[in-house]
Amino acid sequence: MEPTTPVVLNCSAKNLTHTVVYEGTPARFDRLNNGQSVQWQVMPSSVVFNKLKNITNYDDLVTSQFNNVTYAVNASELTIFNSTIGPQGSMPYSTAGLYILNYRNPNCTTAANLIVISNGPVCSCDASDLNNVQLTCSVVYAESTTQPNYPILTWRNSSGGQVGTTESGIS
Numbered sequence: 001m002e003p004t005t006p007v008v009l010n011c012s013a014k015n016l017t018h019t020v021v022y023e024g025t026p027a028r029f030d031r032l033n034n035g036q037s038v039q040w041q042v043m044p045s046s047v048v049f050n051k052l053k054n055i056t057n058y059d060d061l062v063t064s065q066f067n068n069v070t071y072a073v074n075a076s077e078l079t080i081f082n083s084t085i086g087p088q089g090s091m092p093y094s095t096a097g098l099y100i101l102n103y104r105n106p107n108c109t110t111a112a113n114l115i116v117i118s119n120g121p122v123c124s125c126d127a128s129d130l131n132n133v134q135l136t137c138s139v140v141y142a143e144s145t146t147q148p149n150y151p152i153l154t155w156r157n158s159s160g161g162q163v164g165t166t167e168s169g170i171s
Helices: none
Strands: 007-009 019-022 027-030 038-044 071-073 077-080 097-103 108-117 122-126 134-138 153-156 162-166
Touching: 019 027, 027 108
Parallel strands: 019 108
Antiparallel strands: 007 108, 027 077, 038 097, 071 077, 097 108, 122 134, 153 162
């Protein structure tokens, strides 16, 4: 999947890139390694009131609310070991959500979404009436509600012809 344009708020530093991964796989956000410490924050998609959670606080140490099993931080990147759409094990939040990177000098912020897909489309077909075939599909994913990225699904028939497209407002 193609990454989309990230959010940049008054920042001349390297932008983060929106990232899409399957659940259970690792993800990584690269940052400008200019020798300064940064603050990483996340607004998990599984938190109802979209409250920011500090991953680091201007050092490369993961805060106590998270553990080193979930995140690793070094001078050039944040690594998410296991991408999730909801709470799992000892992790009370999803790792899907809006990731925010705060630089102290220059004082700037950049952000991007981690979109986690549970699996590919799951479809079922009712062809009991060949004049009215019913196809039902679902895609389970999680990301930030602050800046939603709706999936674009294109439906094709067996000969490759496009049948229809769904672009927004999918629930």
